[in-house]
Amino acid sequence: MVLLPWHEIDTVLLDMDGTLLDLHYDNHFWMEHLPQRYAELHGVSRTMAEMELQPLFERNAGQLQWYCLDFWSTELKLPVRELKLETAHLIALRPDADTFLAAIQRAGKRVVMITNAHRDSLSLKLERIELAPYFERLISSHDYGFPKENRQFWDALQADLNFDPARSLFIDDTLPVLRSARDFGVAHLLAVSEPDSRKGPKDTGEFEALGDYRTLIEGL
Incomplete structure (x- = not known):
């Protein structure tokens, strides 16, 4: 069980994909659905599609363009936004994430989403899962021009939110x-x-592992 010193935490920063939402949607889209649709729309085999996509994925991983639907639409000559809609039924909340969000909101914590997701991806998911009411702000790293992996993202976040890192909790899956x-x-x-x-x-x-959101509510 994770026991947090809630009296020492004012700000809660939360990732979205893999943290609040099940990462199965994204993994299935990028690893299964996109290669299949790439093969169909470009008239190549599924094996050839994967051979062409894999180097592109590896070269751009961890950079801002990795998360950018505009980049991938141009790079792959595919309507990536529209393709993401084809598997949108897989978008799902992680167990008890909403229970946790409601609890920290009631406790008066400052709650901010910080995601590397492109704004179009964020909008798509918020249309299906009602997360926005739990948050003071919904921030995409594209707003700042740097992914969360980059120190400059955190400098920009600090300038924007004026939060105290020493009194903050951050949950992510990366x-x-x-x-x-x-x-x-x-x-x-x-x-x-x-x-x-x-x-x-x-x-x-x-890092300490989080498995069950209900365990975090102790001591709130």
Whole structure:
């Protein structure tokens, strides 16, 4: 069980994909649906599609364009926004994430979403899962021009929100992002242990693992 010193936390910063929402939607789209539609629309085999996509994915991982639908639409010559709608039925909340959000909101914490998701992806998901009312702000890294992996994102966030990193909690499912937050000085960090409900638990490295949101509510 994760026991947080809630009396030392004023601001709660939350990722979206894999943290509040099941990462299965994104993993399925990028690893299964997109290669299949790429093959169909470009008239190549599924194997050839994967051979062409894999180097592009590896080259852009962790950079802002990795998360940008405009970039991928141009790069792949595909209507990526429209393709994402084809699997939108898979968008789902992680268990008890809404219970946690309601509890920290009632407790008077400042709650801010910080996501690398492109604004179009964010809008698509918020149309299906009612998350916006729980948050003071919904911030995409595209607003600042830097992904969360980059120190400049955190400098921009600090300038925008004027929050105290020493009195903040940040929850994410990506270790490079959590390390970037730690280097900036965010004091309380948790890594989601099972961001994709179909893939089972993953290694959370040096960070304490979060499995059940209900355990975080203790002591609020």
